[in-house]
Amino acid sequence: MLKVTYLPVPTTESDLRELFSSYGEIEIDIPIEVVNGNSIAYVNLGNNEDEKNAIKELNRLKWRNKYIRVSPIRGKRSLGQSGDKNNKPENQDTNENEESASQFLLFFRIKYFQKLSMTRLRHQDYFSL
Numbered sequence: 001m002l003k004v005t006y007l008p009v010p011t012t013e014s015d016l017r018e019l020f021s022s023y024g025e026i027e028i029d030i031p032i033e034v035v036n037g038n039s040i041a042y043v044n045l046g047n048n049e050d051e052k053n054a055i056k057e058l059n060r061l062k063w064r065n066k067y068i069r070v071s072p073i074r075g076k077r078s079l080g081q082s083g084d085k086n087n088k089p090e091n092q093d094t095n096e097n098e099e100s101a102s103q104f105l106l107f108f109r110i111k112y113f114q115k116l117s118m119t120r121l122r123h124q125d126y127f128s129l
Helices: 013-019 048-058 090-127
Strands: 002-007 026-028 033-035 038-045 069-072
Touching: 002 048, 013 026, 038 048, 048 069
Parallel strands: none
Antiparallel strands: 002 038, 002 069, 026 038, 033 038
16 A cells, blocks of 8 residues: 655546556545645555555656655555544544543643642742741
8 A cells, every 4th residue: 555645736536547557456545635735645556566666666756746755554554544544433533632632731730730839838938937
């Protein structure tokens, strides 16, 4: 499986099929994602040799006025998961991010008030002499 990044927007499935046509049979993950004004696609070629050739020839190639990146993906990614590694709905991932952010804020507030109370105790000891 290959990750193709820095693709021009819009890039369609037929554009990718044309780009990778000389490397054998391909499968393309739909939808093609758009992140920070660049399209990202996941392409599965028939075998490892085809993937190595595609990386060697297409990585950093100027295609439609953009230098694209082609790199192998570590691990397996099943087609149709839209970049979600854990096969979770998108809103569940957002809930987890919000939960971890609120946990961080709680931790930060606890540490802040602990430090504040220690500072007050030190000042009280100093001024009570």
